Amino acid sequence: MSPHEEARLIAxxxxxDSRAFAALVDxxxxxxxGFFRRFAGHWAEADDIAQEAFVTAWSKLSRFEGxxxxxxxxxxxxxxxxxxxxRAHGRGAVRDNDWASVHDDRDAAAPLEDRIALAKAMxxxxxxxxxAVALCLGEGFSHTEAAAILALPLGTVKSHVTRGRERLLSRLRGDD
Amino acid sequence: MDDEARLARALGAPAAPKRDAAFTLGVMREAERQRFRRAWLLSLLRTAGVAAAGAALAVPLMGWAPGNLAALQNGLLTAGSLLALVSFARIMSQRLSIAAR
Known part of the structure; x- marks a missing residue:
């Protein structure tokens, strides 16, 4: 979608106009x-978060400054x-990954054991x-975009991505 | 395959499914549900406000009315006349605007 088309739909x-918002969601x-699946691990939970994010976005669209x-x-x-x-529900429960989702994704090129190791490490x-890792390495957002999304300084995001990548690599090598 | 390539492939594995119309529909349904709930709450608050104001007026009126029946009758008649006049004016203006089209 071109920026012009996006601006028209937002307006x-x-x-x-609910059809315009539906086009934006689409x-x-x-x-x-994709971001929330990588971030949350649990795919059903990720879709719930994404849905809530879009619904909230529509109710606060007047505050979107572009x-x-x-x-x-x-x-x-x-x-x-x-x-x-x-924060409300505690960290332990949400780290319970949806392994079925990983298994179901048979078309992916990466070996299953690597994807499981990656999901655990994530x-x-x-x-x-x-x-930061899910946005920049998983979904291809720029560091600047990730900094805006996470409300963090650019340098912090870059360091999060570098450190996170190192930790994922060491997990894949089986160092831990 | 080196570790960098393994990481890139594992990270690149598709996490999101293809575009899903059901997801979009779900978002729009939920948005409508929340909008309806907000409108319902607002209308509930408005009704409660009117009811509270009515009750606040009714309490002193109950004490005042028995000793001032004539004034109460006059007041009710005046209010009724005003209401009828306003309703008549609204109906006429609506008819005139329809006829003008």
Whole structure:
């Protein structure tokens, strides 16, 4: 979707056009759901977070200033929802990954054992680090976009990505 | 395969499914449900406000009315007349605007 088309849809959605907002959801759902699947581990939970993020985004659309992309803004809303939910429910429960989701993904090129090791290693990263890795290495967001989404300084995001990557690599090598 | 390549492949494994119309539909349904709930709560608050104001007016009126029946009758008649006048004006203006089209 071109930035012009996106701006047109956002303006229409602000006026209450639900079809325009549905088009925005349709266009960005893959990136947003992908991020939360990598961040949350549990795929059903990830889709719930993504849904809540989009619903919240619609109710707060008047506050969207366009300083970041719509996709980044929704990811930021969802990240705060997910982080608050984790704090409320305790970290132990949410680290229980959905292994069935990993097994079901038979088309992926990576070997299953690597994906399981990666999912375990991701679950062990601190929230901010995991989110930075999921955004930059998993979904291809730029460091600047990730910094805006996570409301962190750019340098912190870069360091989270570097450290997170190192930890994932060491886990894949079987160092831990 | 070296570790960098293994990590890249494992991270690159698709986490999101293909575009899913059911997800979009779910978002829109949930948004509508929340909008309906907000509207319902607002209407409930408005009704409760009107009821509270009515009750607050009724309490002193109950004490005042028995000694001032004539004034109460006059007041009710005046209010009824005003209401009828306003309703008539609204109906006429609606008809005139329809006829003007």
């Amino acid at each position: 229409a959605a602000r006026r209450g 266009a960005h759902q893959q990136a947003v759901r 300083r970041s992309s719509f996709r980044s803004w929704v990811c930021g809303i969802g990240y705060r929802i997910a982080r608050d939910a984790r 679950a062990e990263l601190p929230d901010d680090q995991r989110a």
